[in-house]
Amino acid sequence: MIFQRALLREFSHSAAAVFVALFAVLITTVLIRMLGDAAGGRVPADAVLALIGYGALARLPVVLSLTLFIAVLMSLSRSYKDSEMVVWFAAGVPLTAWIGPVLRFAVPIAAVVAAGSLYLGPWAERMNIDYRDRIESRDDSARVAPGVFRESAGAQRVFFVEVGAGEDGKVRNVFVSSEAEGEGGRHGIIVAAEGTVLVDADGDRYVVLEDGRRYEGQPGSAAYRVMEFERYSVLIEQRSAVTQSVRGRAMSTGELLADPHARNLGELLGRIGAPIAALLLALLAIPLSFVNPRAGRTNNLIVAILTYLIYSNAISICQSWVARGRLSFEVGLLLPHLVMVLLLGLMFYRRLAVSPFWRARA
Numbered sequence: 001m002i003f004q005r006a007l008l009r010e011f012s013h014s015a016a017a018v019f020v021a022l023f024a025v026l027i028t029t030v031l032i033r034m035l036g037d038a039a040g041g042r043v044p045a046d047a048v049l050a051l052i053g054y055g056a057l058a059r060l061p062v063v064l065s066l067t068l069f070i071a072v073l074m075s076l077s078r079s080y081k082d083s084e085m086v087v088w089f090a091a092g093v094p095l096t097a098w099i100g101p102v103l104r105f106a107v108p109i110a111a112v113v114a115a116g117s118l119y120l121g122p123w124a125e126r127m128n129i130d131y132r133d134r135i136e137s138r139d140d141s142a143r144v145a146p147g148v149f150r151e152s153a154g155a156q157r158v159f160f161v162e163v164g165a166g167e168d169g170k171v172r173n174v175f176v177s178s179e180a181e182g183e184g185g186r187h188g189i190i191v192a193a194e195g196t197v198l199v200d201a202d203g204d205r206y207v208v209l210e211d212g213r214r215y216e217g218q219p220g221s222a223a224y225r226v227m228e229f230e231r232y233s234v235l236i237e238q239r240s241a242v243t244q245s246v247r248g249r250a251m252s253t254g255e256l257l258a259d260p261h262a263r264n265l266g267e268l269l270g271r272i273g274a275p276i277a278a279l280l281l282a283l284l285a286i287p288l289s290f291v292n293p294r295a296g297r298t299n300n301l302i303v304a305i306l307t308y309l310i311y312s313n314a315i316s317i318c319q320s321w322v323a324r325g326r327l328s329f330e331v332g333l334l335l336p337h338l339v340m341v342l343l344l345g346l347m348f349y350r351r352l353a354v355s356p357f358w359r360a361r362a
Helices: 002-039 045-058 060-081 084-090 095-137 244-250 253-258 262-288 298-323 329-354
Strands: 157-163 171-178 187-199 205-217 224-237
Touching: 002 045, 002 060, 002 095, 045 060, 045 095, 060 084, 060 095, 060 262, 060 298, 095 244, 095 253, 095 262, 095 329, 171 205, 187 224, 244 262, 253 262, 262 298, 262 329, 298 329
Parallel strands: none
Antiparallel strands: 157 171, 171 187, 187 205, 205 224
């Protein structure tokens, strides 16, 4: 009992510290990407916080799996480093006795990983897409800030609005400078008394100008064409298409099961594999945590990180093959985990065979 309580307490303390560090890295990464989108005008500033929350929730299973693996590995490595393992082995506690406490600590976390992978992650992805759609479909005239030069996404046009949208939704005194690809390098300048920002059925954003003029010609030349118009539409931003992989991640697990074609089965494989991988990695940390007390733990951590990367990439490869129809769902689901189970048994056998005194006393 003392043995198990000591291990569980140390696992909990290490997991808390590792989770805080990994979650801070995750939030920082998502924040940097969201701030870049906000600075480029692709995301409104008031939507950054909500999108960060949805992005963090969607990646929570990965953070928890890494937290579990690193916490068990660091705790047992410290026991080797401080020669505590020698005391336990001398007392007749075999290496396999660590399996029970590790599983007792890992199973609840793996259950949370399963809930996050099967339900919370898809919900967060779906909410992220829906929130972006609501942003795109709201009153877009408010996104054209008055008194500010704004560049289009393709850097081909520059917009300027002197007076923002009023109660009628129209902006006043609009200036547009553009250089279209098919115009032989000629520049175009458009000035209009007023305009309205509209979104078509495909989600593309246009500014519809009224009562204005267009000046078109080559800079440095006096040969300019002047055209007057009553109504003129200019593309501000083209809606970015949501890829099939993103839509698949946003589908609920029930929807994937109801429509079991290859792409959905590939997504389902990744969701089911997440909690299994978390448990196997926690068990793998037991033989992988061996450290010579006279040496450091750097090599041990490097091997652990490489093992995690190879394992996660193997799951991703099987997921991709299943999604493309190159591999059956059953084989893709079992193959990487069976290889990990074989590696786990081999490492336990090697560690016990090299050090016979680790076995339980008769």
